[in-house]
Amino acid sequence: MTIDVMLPYYGDVAMMKAAVDSVLSQTDRDFRLTIVDDRYPDESLPAYFAGLTADDSRVRYFRNEQNLGANGNYRKCLSLIEHEYVVIMGADDIMLPNYLETVCRGFTDPAVSIVQPGVEVIDENGSVYRPLGDKVKDYLRRRAVGDSSDAVLAGEAVAKSLITGDWLYFPSVAWRSDAIRKHSFREQYDVVQDLALAMDIVMDGGRMMVLNTVCFRYRRHRESDSSVRALDGRRFAEERAFFDECVRDFQQLGWQKAARAARLHASSRLHALTLAPKVIDKRMWSGLQKLATHAVKP
Missing domain, CATH: 1.10.287 (Helix Hairpins)
Known part of the structure; x- marks a missing residue:
């Protein structure tokens, strides 16, 4: 199955390039990488992106006519989805080589609209660490999933769990495209827009597959927005x-x-x-x- 990998971009150039390299290094080669540049001011970028798209037909690059902000750029990405499944990756995060093959396994159940795989947290230097907030996320996730290594969650139970404490890692989540396009991101939110999207899908009857396999590195900046x-x-x-x-x-x-x-x-x-x-x-x-x-x- 082909997965759209959307990369809304604004920020550190070196981290963005590492994110791109991690997508291109996937063991599952059936993907479409779309980079949506929210007008980041760096003169080296046009040549870099031109080289990417020339070397690999699976890579597309768009530059917004004006800066849309994070929420607006996420919604722009949704308008460019072409395939049945999509991930909206952070431009400073890292896919481990098994990411795409892992989340594809999560969609073998046709009732699943959201797949949350296992995640490692890294700092701005790329070192794996686990601050207090992520230890809490681990605890809440284990409570929701129980003893099972993989689990399908749905309805009030998962809504109650996520609203008690959001244990999702949005850039690592894969979505069924028709579900994410139907609900989109609520325009009024800049911090909780990802949780709001997941909650809208759950309230509409969507199911979530939680996988135990670690396949993604989420970057936690100490002074993030x-x-x-x-x-x-x-x-x-x-x-x-x-x-x-x-x-x-x-x-x-x-x-x-x-x-x-x-x-x-x-x-x-x-x-x-x-x-x-x-x-x-x-x-x-x-x-x-x-x-x-x-x-x-x-």
């Missing part, structure tokens, strides 16, 4: 708006346990509390007030 948004409180304002939407959506479906989990959003509150010392150290007093409010507000 999402971490900066967390310190100044913007991330949690967005999360709270999303949780409020989920409460209403879950109640309409009769998913009362998931609605209670969305209302509580325990891991999000705990995340805000763990950031308080860093915010105090940086003297970001406005951010501290927002974190405290998020942590304790009903």
